[in-house]
Amino acid sequence: MRKVLITGSNRGIGLALTHQLAAQGDVVFATCRQPEQAAELRALAHRYPDQVHIVGLDVTDEASIQQAFHVIARMTPALDWVINNAGVLVEGESLRTLDFATVMRVFDVNTLGPFRVVQRFLPLLQGSKQPLICQMTSIMGSIALTEGPGYYSYRGSKAALNMMSKVLAHELRPLGIPVVLMHPGWVRTDMGGPQAPLRPEDSARGILRVLSTVTLRDTGRFLTWEGKELPW
Ligand SMILES: NC(=O)c1ccc[n+]([C@@H]2O[C@H](COP(=O)([O-])OP(=O)(O)OC[C@H]3O[C@@H](n4cnc5c(N)ncnc54)[C@H](OP(=O)(O)O)[C@@H]3O)[C@@H](O)[C@H]2O)c1
Structure with missing residues (x-):
């Protein structure tokens, strides 16, 4: 039985991860910005009362993270996995229309939030025997695979997340805490859109399969939900 913290667990991939972890008997600290409006997550917590604990957490707000820490630290002395899943994507960006306040907001959520x-x-991770940090990134953060214009803020924020997480992997290696970058595939969520080929539950199943095999030897790797390596 693992104890897992997930950000952005009220919808999309985060909700699917929460569901599957709870169904397999793990304990999830399912965090989201507005618990009172998270109807599907509340239904999951009702179905799995011993597994799913809903905790308010906005990744851009240090006070809310501190508050969530106090709530969770009262419930457990250790966390096995932290899955930094929360993210935002802005459509329709071009040099001419680029809005810098928006770019800063996207970096605030996607890059700084996980940190x-x-x-x-x-x-709490240091209290675990098998700790792991999973940073939900994207193939769109791969500089090597970038084609065509657009998505300045999303691509930039995920590339920055990749770099900062690589540095983090080096810093946490002596503590025995692996850090992996995870591309969940193109997934049918509010972000991925209705054309996306993958269902959230299929992406989540793959992600959990890959994460369960990760050891310190894998730290700093950029992997897909199918366990394939991506170029930076
Ligand atoms: N879907 C894809 O095809 C795809 C592909 C590659 C990578 N990804 C990555 O996978 C992750 C999950 O994506 P998704 O498709 O599940 O997206 P989604 O359906 O749009 O869900 C995004 C989640 O992030 C949360 N969030 C946004 N800002 C937040 C903040 N400041 N604090 C806390 N939570 C916040 C949202 O909460 P609210 O409901 O409160 O807004 C929501 O729970 C993201 O990091 C995304 O970049 C997705």
Whole structure:
């Protein structure tokens, strides 16, 4: 039985991960910005009352992360996995229309958010015998695979997340905590859109299969939900 913290667990891939972990008997600290509006997540918590604990957490707000830390630290001395899943994507960007406040907001969520969470929750990860940090990134953050214009903020924020997480992997290696970058595939969520080929539950199943095999030897790797390596 693992204890797992997930950000952005009220919909999309985060909700699917929460569902599958709970169904297999793991305990999930399912965090989201607005628990009172998270109807599907609340239904899951009702179905799995011993497995799913809903906790408010906005990855851009240090006070809310601190508050979530106090709530979770009261429930457990250790966390096995932290899955930094929350993310945002802005459509229709071009040089002419680029809005810098929006770019900053996307970096705030996608790049800095995971680091705020890891910084605060590191003591609980250090209490685990098999700790792991999973940073939900994207193939769109791969510089090597970039084709065509657009998505400045999303692509930039995920490329920056990749780099900062690589550095984090080096810093946490002596502590025995692996850090992996995970591309979940193109998934049918609010972000991925209705054309996406993958269902959230299929992506989540693949992600969990890959994460369950990760050891310190894999730290700093950029992997897909199918366990394939991606170029930076
Ligand atoms: N779907 C794809 O095809 C795809 C492909 C590659 C990578 N990804 C990555 O996979 C992750 C999950 O994507 P998804 O498709 O499940 O997206 P989604 O359906 O749009 O869900 C995004 C989640 O992030 C949360 N979130 C946004 N801002 C937040 C904040 N400031 N604090 C806490 N939570 C916040 C949202 O909460 P609210 O409901 O409160 O907004 C929501 O729970 C993201 O990191 C995304 O970049 C997705």
